[in-house]
Amino acid sequence: MNQHETLLSGQHITQRWGGLTALDDVSLEIERGTVHAVIGTNGAGKSTLINILSGELKPTEGQVTLLGNDVTRWSQPRRARGGLGRSYQRNTIYPDFTVSENCRLAAQAQIQRPWVWWNNAQQCQISTTNASNAILQAGLDDVSNSIAGPLSHGQKRQLEVAMCLSTHPQVLLLDEPLAGMGAEETERMLALLEQLKQDHAILLVEHDMDAVFRIADRITVMVNGKVIATDTPANIRSNPDVQTAYLGEH
Amino acid sequence: MIYKEKGKTLFVGLFFLALALYPLVGGEYSITLVNKIMIYAILALSLELLVGSTGLVCFGQAAFFGIGAYAAILLSPEDGPASVWFLLPACVVLAATYALFVGALSLRTKGVYFIMVTLAFAQMAYYVVHDTSLGGGSDGIYMYFTPGEETWLDLSNPVILYFFTLLFLVWTFVFLAILLRSHLGRALAGIRINEQRMLASGFSTYPYKLAAFVTSGGIAGMAGFLFAVQDGFVNPEMLSWHLSGALLVMIILGGLGHLHGAMIGAFVFVFLQEFFKSAEIFGDFAEHWHLGLGLTIIISVALLPKGLVGLPELVQKRLFGTQAG
Ligand SMILES: Nc1ncnc2c1ncn2[C@@H]1O[C@H](COP(=O)(O)OP(=O)(O)OP(=O)(O)O)[C@@H](O)[C@H]1O
Ligand SMILES: [Mg+2]
Numbered sequence: 001m002n003q004h005e006t007l008l009s010g011q012h013i014t015q016r017w018g019g020l021t022a023l024d025d026v027s028l029e030i031e032r033g034t035v036h037a038v039i040g041t042n043g044a045g046k047s048t049l050i051n052i053l054s055g056e057l058k059p060t061e062g063q064v065t066l067l068g069n070d071v072t073r074w075s076q077p078r079r080a081r082g083g084l085g086r087s088y089q090r091n092t093i094y095p096d097f098t099v100s101e102n103c104r105l106a107a108q109a110q111i112q113r114p115w116v117w118w119n120n121a122q123q124c125q126i127s128t129t130n131a132s133n134a135i136l137q138a139g140l141d142d143v144s145n146s147i148a149g150p151l152s153h154g155q156k157r158q159l160e161v162a163m164c165l166s167t168h169p170q171v172l173l174l175d176e177p178l179a180g181m182g183a184e185e186t187e188r189m190l191a192l193l194e195q196l197k198q199d200h201a202i203l204l205v206e207h208d209m210d211a212v213f214r215i216a217d218r219i220t221v222m223v224n225g226k227v228i229a230t231d232t233p234a235n236i237r238s239n240p241d242v243q244t245a246y247l248g249e250h
Numbered sequence: 251m252i253y254k255e256k257g258k259t260l261f262v263g264l265f266f267l268a269l270a271l272y273p274l275v276g277g278e279y280s281i282t283l284v285n286k287i288m289i290y291a292i293l294a295l296s297l298e299l300l301v302g303s304t305g306l307v308c309f310g311q312a313a314f315f316g317i318g319a320y321a322a323i324l325l326s327p328e329d330g331p332a333s334v335w336f337l338l339p340a341c342v343v344l345a346a347t348y349a350l351f352v353g354a355l356s357l358r359t360k361g362v363y364f365i366m367v368t369l370a371f372a373q374m375a376y377y378v379v380h381d382t383s384l385g386g387g388s389d390g391i392y393m394y395f396t397p398g399e400e401t402w403l404d405l406s407n408p409v410i411l412y413f414f415t416l417l418f419l420v421w422t423f424v425f426l427a428i429l430l431r432s433h434l435g436r437a438l439a440g441i442r443i444n445e446q447r448m449l450a451s452g453f454s455t456y457p458y459k460l461a462a463f464v465t466s467g468g469i470a471g472m473a474g475f476l477f478a479v480q481d482g483f484v485n486p487e488m489l490s491w492h493l494s495g496a497l498l499v500m501i502i503l504g505g506l507g508h509l510h511g512a513m514i515g516a517f518v519f520v521f522l523q524e525f526f527k528s529a530e531i532f533g534d535f536a537e538h539w540h541l542g543l544g545l546t547i548i549i550s551v552a553l554l555p556k557g558l559v560g561l562p563e564l565v566q567k568r569l570f571g572t573q574a575g
Binding site: 054056075076077078080081086088092094096101105106108109110111112113114115116117118119120121122124163166167 | 428429431432433434435436437439440443444446447448449450451452453454455457458460461465
């Protein structure tokens with residue numbers, strides 16, 4: 001396995017809504033073994049970029065390549081089954097299900113069997129195993145039988161990532177996984193990302209700059225839908241354009 | 251949680267037991283009435299699979315019911331009784347086939363559009379039987395021989411038909427209960443709560459929704475068969491949107507998201523209807539039964555947002571100030 005092969009890339013992605021250009025000719029490559037952070041002010045287009053890479057949104061222009069395949073025309077579920085996992089900025093957990101059922105259902109997506117009406121899904125070996133692995137990784141094993149709705153905010157964010165892991169992705173697109181987390185929970189999530197990046201390619205959208213500069217191997221800075229720089233954290237920190245456009249504001 | 255599940259199972263068991271014992275005490279008229287309600291309960295269960303379990307608000311369920319009923323009569327030979335074992339599957343398959351067609355097209359739309367498209371397809375079926383000579387036009391058609399006549403399964407005998415219907419009601423309930431735990435059922439639950447999340451996990455949701463739609467249509471066709479056999483007569487009103495609407499009211503009244511809610515809803519709805527129609531109680535006002543029925547339903551839905559199945563929990567809260575379960 002090539003440690004730094006490119007698993008996911010977007011080329012010349014443009015997204016326009018009427019007069020608004022949310023993304024303007026954005027290109028980036030996400031490599032295995034790295035955390036690639038995308039930072040930018042509110043409304044810079046980060047979530048839109050994730051939506052396009054994951055297939056939730058068809059771009060006005062541009063191409064997406066996943067594991068060497070041109071997936072621009074692939075539907076979102078097909079890309080997901082092809083190794084692309086995403087989490088959402090706003091929780092999308094199923095509040096009435098238990099933690100383990102949230103993950104098991106996500107894992108079940110790998111087995112497309114709409115005609116199977118007779119089995120007991122919660123006894124399905126493959127999906128329960130994948131789910132419990134993901135729960136263990138995300139550090140949720142002590143609440144795995146709890147209903148998800150009443151969990152703490154931090155635990156819900158962890159569950160959001162655990163559901164994403166349950167589908168066995170090679171590429172993770174994480175939209176602000178640290179938002180609203182306490183210090184301890186942030187540490188745990190960063191440790192998880194550190195561990196996951198060994199064999200995954202991770203795109204991390206995040207507002208917490210301390211976390212980003214600690215964990216990211218590469219950083220892309222976006223302003224108003226445009227990429228103004230993609231570089232190592234050290235170079236980004238000293239980049240004058242970034243200073244004025246973004247970091248300076250903090 | 252577990253406590254609640256057990257209560258539900260116990261309730262359903264007792265409910266079916268009561269239905270099985272009812273012919274011992276009920277007269278012929280009331281057996282026929284309960285039989286009819288059981289058919290509506292099957293129909294309500296079929297709709298519950300779409301609305302309560304999958305979140306697809308279908309406003310055309312009567313079409314599949316009507317197609318099953320019309321098929322039961324049109325496919326019966328004119329010179330003797332049809333075989334139940336041929337006729338029943340044929341009705342189910344025809345209704346499911348129409349559901350496949352309707353579902354394949356309507357499931358490409360969402361929300362209000364889905365409701366309108368399913369209604370439009372049902373109206374289409376309605377006008378086909380209403381305005382063509384295929385099924386006797388607006389007068390409807392009669393069944394000359396009841397399927398199974400002069401065999402051990404003589405469905406013209408009300409008691410035999412009663413148990414035959416009860417068998418299918420129980421079967422439908424158990425079938426759907428199993429289905430809802432399966433890969434298909436869990437995916438449907440996920441689609442109901444957040445379809446976008448399911449797509450992101452890798453579910454191609456369309457085939458799952460279509461499977462639910464076809465299954466639902468087939469069950470409705472089965473109910474249609476039973477209805478035609480019981481009445482020996484069908485007319486286009488069976489396919490009208492009034493019935494589709496009444497079915498929606500039944501499952502909402504009973505409590506969406508619960509199979510036993512659909513059954514309770516069907517029973518309570520028909521009982522209320524009979525109650526307000528009764529001239530002995532309401533005299534001349536019985537003519538305006540729609541008003542009484544409508545008001546009662548509005549009040550009960552307002553007071554019981556979770557439907558009748560939410561009643562025990564509500565009572566428990568009021569009495570003990572704690573949450574049930
Ligand atoms: N479906 C849509 N239709 C029209 N405009 C949209 C749509 N989705 C997003 N936008 C606009 O596109 C721009 C980029 O939005 P996006 O959500 O990608 O920003 P973001 O970088 O994720 O911001 P935040 O940090 O607040 O999450 C915003 O101006 C937003 O209002
Ligand atoms: Mg965003």
